[in-house]
Amino acid sequence: MSRGRRRSVLWLAAALAVFLPAAAGSQSMSLCRAKPELLDLGSPLTIARKSIADRKELRIIALGSSSTSGYGVSNPAFAYPAQLKMGLEKALPGINVDVVNRGIGGQDVEEMAARMRADMEGSPASLVVWQTGTNAAIRHMPLHKFERWLRNGLTLGKSLGSDFVLMNLQYVPAVVAAADKEAYEKIMATAAREYDAGLFRRYDIMHGWYEDGMPYAQFVQLDGLHLNDFGQKCIGKLLTRSILNSLNVQ
Amino acid sequence: MAALPVIASGRDIRLDLFRGLALWFIFVDHIPTNIVSWLTVRNYGFSDATEIFVFISGYTAVIAYARMMEREGWIRAAARIYRRVWQLYVAHILLFVAFTAQVAWVSIARDTPSLIDEMELLGFGQNPFQAILEAALLKFRPVNLDVLPLYIVLLAAFPFVLPAIVRWPLAVIAVSLGLYGVTCHYSWNLPAYPDGKVWYFNPLAWQVVFYVGACCAMLGRQLALLDRVRRPLVVLAVLYLLFSAFIALSWHYNPLERLVPTWVARVIYPIDKTNIDILRFMHFLTLAWLVRLVVPVDAPFLKWRVFEPFRRCGEQSLLIFCLGTFLALSGQVIVSHFEESLLSQIGVSVGGVIIMCCAAYLAAWFKGGGPTKGRTPTTAEVVP
Numbered sequence: 001m002s003r004g005r006r007r008s009v010l011w012l013a014a015a016l017a018v019f020l021p022a023a024a025g026s027q028s029m030s031l032c033r034a035k036p037e038l039l040d041l042g043s044p045l046t047i048a049r050k051s052i053a054d055r056k057e058l059r060i061i062a063l064g065s066s067s068t069s070g071y072g073v074s075n076p077a078f079a080y081p082a083q084l085k086m087g088l089e090k091a092l093p094g095i096n097v098d099v100v101n102r103g104i105g106g107q108d109v110e111e112m113a114a115r116m117r118a119d120m121e122g123s124p125a126s127l128v129v130w131q132t133g134t135n136a137a138i139r140h141m142p143l144h145k146f147e148r149w150l151r152n153g154l155t156l157g158k159s160l161g162s163d164f165v166l167m168n169l170q171y172v173p174a175v176v177a178a179a180d181k182e183a184y185e186k187i188m189a190t191a192a193r194e195y196d197a198g199l200f201r202r203y204d205i206m207h208g209w210y211e212d213g214m215p216y217a218q219f220v221q222l223d224g225l226h227l228n229d230f231g232q233k234c235i236g237k238l239l240t241r242s243i244l245n246s247l248n249v250q
Numbered sequence: 251m252a253a254l255p256v257i258a259s260g261r262d263i264r265l266d267l268f269r270g271l272a273l274w275f276i277f278v279d280h281i282p283t284n285i286v287s288w289l290t291v292r293n294y295g296f297s298d299a300t301e302i303f304v305f306i307s308g309y310t311a312v313i314a315y316a317r318m319m320e321r322e323g324w325i326r327a328a329a330r331i332y333r334r335v336w337q338l339y340v341a342h343i344l345l346f347v348a349f350t351a352q353v354a355w356v357s358i359a360r361d362t363p364s365l366i367d368e369m370e371l372l373g374f375g376q377n378p379f380q381a382i383l384e385a386a387l388l389k390f391r392p393v394n395l396d397v398l399p400l401y402i403v404l405l406a407a408f409p410f411v412l413p414a415i416v417r418w419p420l421a422v423i424a425v426s427l428g429l430y431g432v433t434c435h436y437s438w439n440l441p442a443y444p445d446g447k448v449w450y451f452n453p454l455a456w457q458v459v460f461y462v463g464a465c466c467a468m469l470g471r472q473l474a475l476l477d478r479v480r481r482p483l484v485v486l487a488v489l490y491l492l493f494s495a496f497i498a499l500s501w502h503y504n505p506l507e508r509l510v511p512t513w514v515a516r517v518i519y520p521i522d523k524t525n526i527d528i529l530r531f532m533h534f535l536t537l538a539w540l541v542r543l544v545v546p547v548d549a550p551f552l553k554w555r556v557f558e559p560f561r562r563c564g565e566q567s568l569l570i571f572c573l574g575t576f577l578a579l580s581g582q583v584i585v586s587h588f589e590e591s592l593l594s595q596i597g598v599s600v601g602g603v604i605i606m607c608c609a610a611y612l613a614a615w616f617k618g619g620g621p622t623k624g625r626t627p628t629t630a631e632v633v634p
Contacts, residue, residue, distance in 0.1 A: 072523070074393050138520065216500075222298075224519040
């Protein structure tokens with residue numbers, strides 16, 4: 001081996017040694033954590049409970065944008081709605097669980113509220129998980145407009161006879177940089193309270209991951225916006241746990 | 251006629267070398283948890299191997315077909331391009347079947363009772379027959395099978411753009427950039443399956459990489475003009491690469507991430523891949539520009555034997571791409587079986603690359619009628 005080449009091998013080894021510790025990218029769910037109080041949806045999900053008790057069935061619609069549709073994950077099974085289905089099936093033996101994925105990338109409250117009736121009448125469900133807010137925040141949708149459409153959607157959805165869980169923004173570089181992110185979150189939290197909907201505090205949960213020292217690369221795709229395999233699986237797992245908490249099933 | 255300037259020389263072995271490298275990167279990066287991906291470009295900047303692959307595909311397409319058009323006329327060149335499109339299509343469908351079969355096999359071998367579920371989750375939905383129809387129409391593409399459909403669409407449009415590329419390459423770049431801009435602004439994309447999905451690699455946006463690559467094959471003289479302002483350009487290029495490396499590394503180190511000012515984050519994110527964010531494209535062009543300076547076409551080390559495996563893989567790009575995609579799925583299964591141990595990640599990466607190289611040498615041997623007959627022609631000389 002020539003001297004130059006030996007030197008380059010040494011450089012390579014040094015570079016690897018520097019980067020090794022950060023190269024986790026692990027799919028291990030032992031990293032998937034959240035403070036217990038963040039997993040309290042704040043709603044008893046009475047309609048879903050009744051459906052489980054009376055009909056032995058729990059039908060859920062996952063309404064949302066790219067997070068819901070599973071943009072960029074390496075297997076659609078990793079998207080949180082699929083994870084939710086698997087988790088609930090395991091925890092609720094004998095109950096017929098179904099999660100219908102109605103995620104369409106790029107949309108926010110306006111488009112989702114507009115298609116809500118068709119989506120819900122197409123596959124009646126006792127619970128709707130409505131993931132929203134992120135596209136509104138990064139595109140600076142006026143706050144009053146966001147609030148109006150969100151409330152319109154909740155009014156309509158509730159009138160169609162489902163429980164609702166709002167899933168708020170994801171904690172990712174593109175959202176963290178957005179100016180009014182907290183305002184959108186607040187609107188969602190207030191609306192959830194007033195409409196007796198659950199609130200899945202995705203933003204705070206993921207913020208906790210970051211504060212715990214987890215690098216973005218562990219849970220975000222390289223575009224700085226979308227959840228990666230790990231992020232999706234972990235959100236699916238925590239959402240499952242939150243819903244089970246609310247249903248009082250352990 | 252002066253309007254038919256120099257088509258770049260067909261003996262540019264850098265094309266095969268870097269395309270081979272890109273194919274290795276694509277394979278390694280497609281294994282989700284893989285420490286070896288630290289050797290690939292994507293962790294040190296905005297762009298990744300996809301840009302390299304698409305750009306070189308455009309470049310070599312001009313080299314291969316512009317001469318053919320000059321000698322044998324447009325109709326023959328167009329026919330040859332469509333023969334190639336057909337080959338790509340057949341390869342894609344074969345890959346689709348092999349890929350799906352592998353998922354089915356893994357599910358069966360693991361004795362998962364919910365095999366049907368897994369197939370459903372792969373995207374087959376309630377109606378596998380329709381999924382197969384949509385796959386044949388290129389609208390349904392399971393994970394990681396997105397690149398070939400993009401290439402097929404780009405090459406299918408190529409015969410109609412080729413005459414313009416040869417005569418007015420700068421105008422083609424302008425039109426291509428225009429289409430890219432309009433596409434991003436109005437969020438145009440082609441429809442996909444299931445309903446509501448769009449193409450992960452949007453052809454209307456990614457065409458800019460392909461056609462800028464294609465036009466660069468005609469713009470040797472103009473690119474040489476840029477060398478007059480080499481020094482300031484190099485300084486700018488290096489600064490941009492450092493900036494993007496800083497951002498890319500900040501995704502892995504929170505202390506670095508905290509140093510990124512909010513206004514910078516607000517400007518750069520999200521760095522979209524579907525519509526190839528301008529930051530990604532600029533990163534690729536910068537990288538390509540510097541590589542062009544550092545690795546001149548006649549650099550003697552290009553012929554070193556250590557680089558031969560890259561070149562061989564680059565020459566057989568279609569075969570190696572398909573094989574790499576297939577093997578990446580196997581790799582993913584193996585790595586997760588060994589609970590993501592480092593050894594399994596390295597073993598799978600090295601093993602996969604060796605298999606890809608063996609296939610490339612074997613294919614070259616078949617085409618060349620045996621190793622004794624000497625070198626196979628570079629892709630640039632035959633069909634890309």
